[in-house]
Amino acid sequence: MNKIITKLRKFILRYLIIKIRNRIMAEFTCEHCGMGVTGLTCAKCSAELVHDHITKDDGTQVGVAKCPNGCGMIKSPMCCGNDMSCSTSDSASE
Numbered sequence: 001m002n003k004i005i006t007k008l009r010k011f012i013l014r015y016l017i018i019k020i021r022n023r024i025m026a027e028f029t030c031e032h033c034g035m036g037v038t039g040l041t042c043a044k045c046s047a048e049l050v051h052d053h054i055t056k057d058d059g060t061q062v063g064v065a066k067c068p069n070g071c072g073m074i075k076s077p078m079c080c081g082n083d084m085s086c087s088t089s090d091s092a093s094e
């Protein structure tokens, strides 16, 4: 019985760590091949880039990774010809 509780605790702890980590750093994943990239940092202030969306003139949304300190932003990474999706939202599949 104790073993189960220990296992459960480990599982919850791991889940929380993943949650927290995802909230801190943006993790981009390719929906086609599963390629992932994480830990993008700003070269000027070395802060973790945060995921955001901007709306272009034609109304389409583009994922971007921007510096929380306002140094600037880059377009979110691409893989297999598509924007990589970001997993910082609460809709994590795990």
Ligand SMILES: [Zn+2]
Binding pocket: 030, 031, 032, 033, 034, 035, 079, 080
């Ligand atoms: Zn890919």
Ligand SMILES: [Zn+2]
Binding pocket: 042, 043, 044, 045, 046, 047, 067, 068, 069, 070, 071, 072
């Ligand atoms: Zn910066």
